[in-house]
Amino acid sequence: MKKLSVLLSLLLLSSGVAFAQKKTTAKTPAKKPTAGVSSALLAAGKAVYVQNCLSCHQADGGGVDGMNPPLTKTDYVLGDKPRLIGVLVNGLKGVEINGEEYRSVMPAQTHLSDQQMADVLTYVRNSFGNKASAVTVAEVKAMRAKALK
Numbered sequence: 001m002k003k004l005s006v007l008l009s010l011l012l013l014s015s016g017v018a019f020a021q022k023k024t025t026a027k028t029p030a031k032k033p034t035a036g037v038s039s040a041l042l043a044a045g046k047a048v049y050v051q052n053c054l055s056c057h058q059a060d061g062g063g064v065d066g067m068n069p070p071l072t073k074t075d076y077v078l079g080d081k082p083r084l085i086g087v088l089v090n091g092l093k094g095v096e097i098n099g100e101e102y103r104s105v106m107p108a109q110t111h112l113s114d115q116q117m118a119d120v121l122t123y124v125r126n127s128f129g130n131k132a133s134a135v136t137v138a139e140v141k142a143m144r145a146k147a148l149k
């Protein structure tokens with residue numbers, strides 16, 4: 001009887017250890033986001049990006065040489081937010097990005113909601129090596145209202 005209980009407690013102990021190990025290995029170190037930019041917000045933005053932008057700007061934001069400009073540390077992405085929002089609201093035709101000329105057309109993305117535009121731009125501004133403040137729904141609303149005038 002004594003032997004059995006020793007065996008049992010050993011079993012319990014080892015399974016407890018295994019459980020504890022599992023718990024610690026399951027934890028992956030979280031990336032440090034910009035203040036006010038939660039991982040949930042980035043996940044929402046990524047989903048919009050994958051569906052609406054990836055085909056042209058690529059998964060790594062590197063773009064396609066001579067056709068679709070990169071989204072990595074460009075003036076548009078990191079600069080003035082109304083101008084950046086304007087790219088989605090109005091589309092874009094003929095720009096110089098990081099010293100390279102692009103003569104393609106980016107179609108306006110007005111099928112996206114204000115929330116989706118804010119999310120995807122926040123994602124872009126905090127991915128591909130970029131780090132900049134979030135774009136808010138209010139900022140998108142203001143730009144869209146202007147475009148309608």
Ligand code: HEC
Binds near residue numbers: 071075094102
């Ligand atoms: C059909 C291809 C296409 C899609 C889809 C597309 N873009 Fe673009 N985008 C372009 C092209 C082409 C340009 C440059 C326009 C030019 O040649 O004048 C551009 C320019 C830009 C720019 C400004 C220039 C730069 O590189 O910083 C931003 C920002 C941008 N796109 C973001 C987005 C986002 C965000 C989405 C998704 C919501 C998106 N684009 C979807 C093709 C596309």
